[in-house]
Amino acid sequence: xxxxxxxxxxxxxxxxxxxxxxxxxxxxxxxxxxxxxxxxxxxxxxxxxxxxxxxxxxxxxxxxxxxxxxxxxxxxxxxxxxxxxxxxxxxxxxxxxxxxxxxxxxxxxxxxx
Amino acid sequence: xxxxxxxxxxxxxxxxxxxxxxxxxxxxxxxxxxxxxxxxxxxxxxxxxxxxxxxxxxxxxxxxxxxxxxxxxxxxxxxxxxxxxxxxxxxxxxxxxxxxxxxxxxxxxxxxxxxxxx
Numbered sequence: 124x125x126x127x128x129x130x131x132x133x134x135x136x137x138x139x140x141x142x143x144x145x146x147x148x149x150x151x152x153x154x155x156x157x158x159x160x161x162x163x164x165x166x167x168x169x170x171x172x173x174x175x176x177x178x179x180x181x182x183x184x185x186x187x188x189x190x191x192x193x194x195x196x197x198x199x200x201x202x203x204x205x206x207x208x209x210x211x212x213x214x215x216x217x218x219x220x221x222x223x224x225x226x227x228x229x230x231x232x233x234x235x236x
Numbered sequence: 237x238x239x240x241x242x243x244x245x246x247x248x249x250x251x252x253x254x255x256x257x258x259x260x261x262x263x264x265x266x267x268x269x270x271x272x273x274x275x276x277x278x279x280x281x282x283x284x285x286x287x288x289x290x291x292x293x294x295x296x297x298x299x300x301x302x303x304x305x306x307x308x309x310x311x312x313x314x315x316x317x318x319x320x321x322x323x324x325x326x327x328x329x330x331x332x333x334x335x336x337x338x339x340x341x342x343x344x345x346x347x348x349x350x351x352x353x354x
């Protein structure tokens with residue numbers, strides 16, 4: 124069956140360090156992968172998109188990698204800040220006729236001062 | 237504010253009652269999605285529209301659920317004979333897709349409608 128796995132345990136890091144979150148998937152051939160941020164009680168907010176033919180994408184302090192052989196994406200936040208504390212969701216777009224995003228369960232990030 | 241708007245933000249109802257949620261997408265967006273999210277889980281796809289056509293429905297969407305998007309603008313999601321298992325956050329999102337089945341970009345989510353069924 125198809126699965127998208129993100130670490131369900133919260134990731135606790137110290138301010139200034141790099142946070143690395145993992146998204147693994149099985150039995151998918153995604154056209155691209157997206158990362159979203161979600162704060163408690165709010166809707167997800169788009170952060171980055173990476174296509175299947177791209178290895179890496181950067182935006183300010185954010186970096187995403189996409190390895191279609193390993194079926195894995197890594198999401199990095201460098202120089203993390205307490206304001207980065209949130210749940211981060213990965214989402215895959217299926218490479219079929221129907222365009223829908225399938226989300227992982229999300230990983231909660233806590234950045235301590 | 238030109239973002240995605242959802243109403244009501246919170247709804248508490250008794251089991252067996254019907255509820256309706258409304259979503260107003262970003263005006264130029266042709267695609268509209270409904271997702272459901274429970275605590276500790278990611279959003280689960282329910283259905284989506286391209287303009288006024290409902291193109292896909294998840295198997296999660298029982299016959300008690302119905303969604304419409306008349307005239308390709310706002311959308312409603314109705315749940316009939318609510319059950320306690322329907323308690324969740326119902327999220328609406330919109331996007332702009334170009335050229336038939338062209339790959340769509342990011343989804344813009346609303347703040348969600350939280351349903352509590354007692």
